[in-house]
Amino acid sequence: MAAKEPKDPEYLSTLERGLSVLRAFDHDHPEMPLSEVAVATGLSPAVARRCLNTLVKLGYVAQHGRRFLLRPEVLVFGSAYLSSMNIEQVALPQLQILRDQTGDSSSLAVRSDRHILYVAHVSTNRHIRLGANVGTRFPLHATSLGKVMLAFESEAEIEATLAQAPFDRFTERTVTSAEAMRERLAAIRERGYDSALDELDYGIVSIAVPLFDQDRTAIAAINCSTSTTRISQDELVRTRLPLLRDAAREIEAALRRWPVLAHSLRRT
Template identity: 70%
Template sequence: MAGSEKDPEYLSTLERGLSVLRAFDATRPEMALSEVAVATGLSPAVARRCLNTLVALGYIRQDGRRFLLTPEVLAFGSAYLSSMNIETIAVPPLQALGQATGDSVSLAVRSGREILYVCHIPSNRRIRLGAGVGTRFPLNATSMGKVIIAFQGDAAIDAYLAGGPLPRLTERTITDPDSFRARLQTIRERRYDSALDELDYGIVSVAVPLFDVAGHVVGAINCSTSTTRISQDELVRTRLPLLAEAAGTIASELRRFPQLARSLSGS
């Protein structure tokens, strides 16, 4: 955030260190110094200082000229899940939903131009496109992403569409801005979205919004499964009542744990 760097309370060194941690992913499980510099946009000298600091703190391990994350980074996610009472608030209703349907069930929030999985209950059926806590997908290609932004209002939609082209993951992914706006209007009217082959071929999902006590959308929950199991129409018909019940349960719990609602809305 360039504007934030002008704030005397803003630590650009911390931002750089976090950018180094975030640079590692499934496609870059380990990197040399030069690769870290390219991935983060940092100069080699700055990247080297960040890496050396993170190695000293135990979050990154150096193996010859290569660097990789250590399990210590999991402490950040664990701290969030425990401090926000995710296990108490979201897991029980989502587990019950998963057991009743056999689907994968998730709770996600918006994170920039993507959605971020905060809770995920996998099914025991193999789905080609795996997901888990911390997984990110393009907002426009997911039922949860479209549900969230649909209820964030016109200003949020305008800013999102002005931020760049919509990524295409399949031939069915909505990438045309006018079509995207029309889809969001439909979502507002029926209060759910269903995606078929938009994120990946063979995956169908249905999602509903999750609101806080003030009526602001803070996330979405969905059921997702393979198209070989169920048709889109049948998924919507049978899962919507169950999703609405689970969303209501979580919303009630958010009244008891307002810190989680504030955290989700700030994602």
């Protein structure tokens, strides 16, 4: 039997449990009874109840009858990150320029375990079936943003991710096998970008490029995304790639002037 890892005396398991309760609520689970919170978090009902009662008293969770739901106070955490990291000055101007030049939605995202997490987003008035906002998470393997970040990670990290295959299939074009993903990542490293067509949902085409810090570590990615009724994938790559690369250079330069954000975006 393998020896257990020694417990870190600085690690607060109670804080971990409280945060897991907050993260359990999402678009599909806006309110839940205690039993569902316990299942979603893997906590015992007694522990989940103590976490919920504490969060209610702190103002982050409300109770309506036998069901619990988040309160607006949780937005304080996200707004504190956005304001302290200066994202509006570092990233948003270039994303807005991309949106104005192309009419596409434009985003900056980081990796969050097996997902991507939108950190900045500029949308258009055009309707896309899968809308996105700051804080939106999508599966890493089914997005151009996710694959372009994964392609420039270490071989050990890539292999650890591929070991989780087969990946969930969302359309007939979703890359689900480790072998196919390995080939895709090699192609991305060679050309420096990724483009996805109907991989997360039908009718969506996107293109993404990585963002590098001063150590040439890929810390994030930016993209353009739009409807397939507006443009073909080949035309998207031809017309958007130069604009994306220009925007990436500008954001990377801004990150060098504001290194605290670059440090924040790095996974390690």
